Amino acid sequence: MKNNNDLTLNRRTLLAGAGVALGGAVLPGLESLAQNDNDDGVVFTNTTVVSNDADRRTLKNVALAVQNDVIAAIGDSDELLARFPRAEVYDGRRKALLPGLINCHAHLAATIAKGFNEDFGFPNSLQLPESPESLLSSEEATVMSVLAAIEGLRAGTTTMVQNVGGIARDAEALAGTGQRWVFAESVRDITTVDGPMSPPRLANSVPPQFSDRLREDGMQRITDLHSAWDGHDNGRVSVFPAAALAELSSPQLLRDVREFAERHDRGYTIHMTQSQAEVDFMLRYHGVRPALFLDQHEFLGPRLFAAHARYCDASEIAALGRSDTIITHQAAMAANRGVSPPITALRRAGCRIALGTDNNNTDLLHVMKTAISLERIQRNDEIPGTLPQPEDMLADAAGGGSHAVNQASSIGSLEVGKKADILVLDTFKPHLTPSGRILSAWIHNGQPSDIEAVVVDGRFVMRDHRILTLDEDALLEESFNIGERVWNRILRDGPLPLPPLL
Numbered sequence: 001m002k003n004n005n006d007l008t009l010n011r012r013t014l015l016a017g018a019g020v021a022l023g024g025a026v027l028p029g030l031e032s033l034a035q036n037d038n039d040d041g042v043v044f045t046n047t048t049v050v051s052n053d054a055d056r057r058t059l060k061n062v063a064l065a066v067q068n069d070v071i072a073a074i075g076d077s078d079e080l081l082a083r084f085p086r087a088e089v090y091d092g093r094r095k096a097l098l099p100g101l102i103n104c105h106a107h108l109a110a111t112i113a114k115g116f117n118e119d120f121g122f123p124n125s126l127q128l129p130e131s132p133e134s135l136l137s138s139e140e141a142t143v144m145s146v147l148a149a150i151e152g153l154r155a156g157t158t159t160m161v162q163n164v165g166g167i168a169r170d171a172e173a174l175a176g177t178g179q180r181w182v183f184a185e186s187v188r189d190i191t192t193v194d195g196p197m198s199p200p201r202l203a204n205s206v207p208p209q210f211s212d213r214l215r216e217d218g219m220q221r222i223t224d225l226h227s228a229w230d231g232h233d234n235g236r237v238s239v240f241p242a243a244a245l246a247e248l249s250s251p252q253l254l255r256d257v258r259e260f261a262e263r264h265d266r267g268y269t270i271h272m273t274q275s276q277a278e279v280d281f282m283l284r285y286h287g288v289r290p291a292l293f294l295d296q297h298e299f300l301g302p303r304l305f306a307a308h309a310r311y312c313d314a315s316e317i318a319a320l321g322r323s324d325t326i327i328t329h330q331a332a333m334a335a336n337r338g339v340s341p342p343i344t345a346l347r348r349a350g351c352r353i354a355l356g357t358d359n360n361n362t363d364l365l366h367v368m369k370t371a372i373s374l375e376r377i378q379r380n381d382e383i384p385g386t387l388p389q390p391e392d393m394l395a396d397a398a399g400g401g402s403h404a405v406n407q408a409s410s411i412g413s414l415e416v417g418k419k420a421d422i423l424v425l426d427t428f429k430p431h432l433t434p435s436g437r438i439l440s441a442w443i444h445n446g447q448p449s450d451i452e453a454v455v456v457d458g459r460f461v462m463r464d465h466r467i468l469t470l471d472e473d474a475l476l477e478e479s480f481n482i483g484e485r486v487w488n489r490i491l492r493d494g495p496l497p498l499p500p501l502l
């Protein structure tokens, strides 16, 4: 049971970033942010710029100038200092600038399930009587979501897609982290199944039935969230519709979601071919595999970023490519599940690839590390270990992601005129020095803690490794206490049973 002190701390932690003054006092986080807001912009001098532009150039010994929310110039340091004489000078020697990463698939509150969700398959084979998430109050779930957002920010995520139902609860707290957000409000309308398919469930399943009421209520949630948040904070927040999973969606729901996205010029998303049981369910009751079901109902297309594609067959891959559907690849989660999604075949079919984390952690650097290895193992190249390259991973994580979130013209690369969403890497580290190819060094050897500063929309949200938008110590303290309570309850009868390794 929480006491009043906890509630006060909770409000302080969460509201600090949202610009809410409590008791008439400006909170520490806000003050710091204001101090770092330089109206005259900032020039990063004598630095390396990993651009992720069309030519994938890495520019050495250059300057990058930020004015307001955009990249105003990239060029010679002396020239840019003369051109922006009043701008703050950020010494970029021994640093590298990268475009902010875009996490296209996250369920943030699931960070409470770290240590439970990585090691037991999908759906989780442990079948505990209570899942960690079910033991969170709604306020605690918000704290977990903000914790995961900050973990992601520290790992270089400047844009994040939160994909759950009921985002309104967390919207203000999430927007307050200072990141760019896509709130992908998730809807399902099946009444005969309550979650993702699993083999035991499939054995006892019945033909799916759908509820108009569930669908209409869900679409109303999307409409309400869109009205309240889309375009907020200088366009940092956008709201997308989402169908939860292929096996939980009626054709009418798929239609409603796609039409909402088209009407509002937004993207949309879904979980697709996430498990073999899902494929079996769709074949049993709809007579087609999941991606082909979506194709039949005109759900595929360039606005769709479909999560997972783990069990797609050749006919599904062809349909996804033909329709220019974007695939969001949760490489680390897939590898945990023992699955290597057919990413090479999807690329060859014409799909853009974006990256996501899914549950438990929000570290996109870890995802890039796993994705590059998984795909190299999967490919059958003449010289193994040459494709994909680190530049391909950044192209997925920033470029592919920018298409998924429907903002390719404004984010995803460091180019003049684009939004200033920038990571500052400290390359003066044993594992990054020396390096002729800093992007390769970072993806293969790097750590989130190499990022010393993060700029989103032209503002520092982290600087000198310090989060500026909220009180991170208070957030951690509270998160730790929530974790202790939840996990003590789960583990009170002993350790989780482990399968024997034979």
Ligand SMILES: [Zn+2]
Residues within 6 Å of the ligand: 105, 107, 271, 307, 358, 359
């Ligand atoms: Zn997911």
